[in-house]
Amino acid sequence: MKMTGAQALIKALEMENTEVIFGLPGGCILPAYDPLLDSSIRHILVRHEQGAGHMAEGYAHVTGRPGVALVTSGPAATNMVTPLCDAYMDSIPMVCITGQVPTTAIGTDAFQECDTVGITRSVTKHNELVMSAQDLPMAIRQAFHIATTGRPGPTLIDVPKDCLTNTMEWYWPSDAEVAESLPGYRPTTKGHPRMIKEAAKLILESERPILYVGGGILKARAAEALKELAELTQIHVVTTLMARGAFPDSHPLCLGMPGMHGNATAVTAMQKADLLVALGARFDDRITGKVSGFAPEAKIIHVDIDPAEQGKVRRPDVPIVGDCRLVIEELVKAIKDLLNGGATQADTGLWKSRVSGWREQFPLSYEMSEPGEALKPQFCLEALRDSAPEDTILVSGVGQHQMWSSQYWKFENPYSWVNSGGLGTMGFSIPAAIGAKVGRPDATVWAVDGDGCFQMTAQELVTASVERIPIKVAILNNSYLGMVRQWQEMFYEERYSEVYLSPEVPDFVKWAEAMGCVGIRVDSPEEVQPAIDKANGIDDRPVVVDFRVAASEKVFPMVPAGATNDDLLLPPTQMARKEFLR
């Protein structure tokens, strides 16, 4: 069947079961937008291409399916660089299609030409410049295959305009043909049996074990398997920022988030452990603190689908390359075999009592505001959490509000938390929340944002209003770039440099209303609950709640950059009993 490259492109996206495209048309991609009119694929017209990218990420986060973004050449492609890098850092499956100037004009500095594959090479898992309409189905097929298998990540296909207008003969490559076209791409999914046996032995021998769980658990859809492993061995679990929700916070074995702003128990338990079982986690600097002082007595079992993560930061005693779900299932079997064969698990009783001592002594805490004082951001989050409908998805930007969200929310289900971890992209939350709501229209989606973040991508609320995507936004507005302010207070002798944002401008309520949302302003504790109830009751348009919160509030605990996790700074009220963290 003959068709144009543009028709083939849209048909290929349909063949990949694409249900929604986030995009914005322009000169070079124009031909692709014509057959889109006749397609069953929903298109969401964004106001800025960066928004399309983060929406695709948010969609992928909550559905596990690749998000698709479609934009034109030049400035549209460069606007896509941040979301691509964000998706690359957090291993989010995403397929981005960019227009390009016609093949005959490539290299001439044509209007809206840029070297898209060159620019995006280091922020994509793979990218490709298509040079003929005939190549399109294979290129799209490869892009989806690469984005979703192995360690997931973003892929980009750059399509010159003449490849969209030229005619081609339709075909759809088989799985075998795709595999054959990528002779160097064979992800390992099954763990090595000998290594798994070795790991099982170490786990049973350990007196102070911790399961160190990262975002890979969610990518591998391994939450169930993880629960089985934890319950079988009765080992405590820490869930990193990328893994919040992978293990229920209400579970007695869950210690919550470790790392720079992790809770004291999770940080210390990792630090004092004799065995860390890293599952889909990559020993990020925000987790380890100073690497040379990280978990000095721990042996390491490292399960990761990406061999390059093995030994990148910390040399594992037992490296296992493979898919987390498959490996954990095998690990559970191996442990059961050992137990059935008469092996016994080491006594972890003493360790458990130490851990519960820490939990008792060092809960997350903040001081409630006195009457007349400014609202506490943590108080707002607790109220949001306690009123959130079941199955709420929480999305955050980057900064203090992100850390408080991760700390104070109670995550019970996988895929209920969306944030920008590796890249730390301010402005992530609003577009990502829109993408999440598109992927899970049945769920309530709350975006928690800072006033700094909000001002980076707020225009996408116009998209949300027009496309009838009723997300809810809570701005924790302290009129500061709050995390930077915190560092300047603590590490730059309170010399505040360029962190103060105006408390009066913009007027967030008016701005929200101008974008077709409901805007609510909250200044005092009594107003918090009514505002949240009102927001939860609105389902026909986006809502923005502007919480005016205390600027001086800091995120605790904190491991200062470059310090070891032993040098954790506790909230001022707990500092006096720090010696109990032993």
Place this chain on the structure above:
Amino acid sequence: MSVASSHNQPNYHILSVLVQNRPGVLARVASLFARRGYNIFSLAVAPTEDDALSRITIVVDVDSAPVEQVVKQLFKLIEVVKISELDPRRSVERELLLATIRVTSENRGQVVELTNIFEGKILAVGVEAITVSLDGNPDKLDDFEDLLRGYGIVELQRTGRVALPKLEREARLRAVKGKAV
């Protein structure tokens, strides 16, 4: 190109990387090295006996990064099909050097003699300059280059090394298993 002699503990590794012969592959490899802060001593690319594949021979500074990480990161490139790590002590390495040397009528004969001792070739002779070539083991090229320097080098170009495992003793070709993703 001065890498330390290969007698004891070489501070370099030779990676023989088989890649799909497609546009942009070399750029990917080069940008990976730049992005991750790995140093390259030399790099040579050429087609292989199979049209679909090219071989990139990279000499990596192992002081800049553990070779294991370099190999694993390289493997993550979709178009990289196979990587062989060649132990310098157990492989044959060859390189080509071209040099134009400033000479006078008095010392031209010395340069010719030197080139003959090294079994190089005289490619062109002018009144004030002479162009020579030498192929062989990179160490031998280093020595030749040092000696030529005394006469005054006008231009000098080396190709970077290519390498294959030695045939005679058991060739220690270690094909790295476990293709990265």
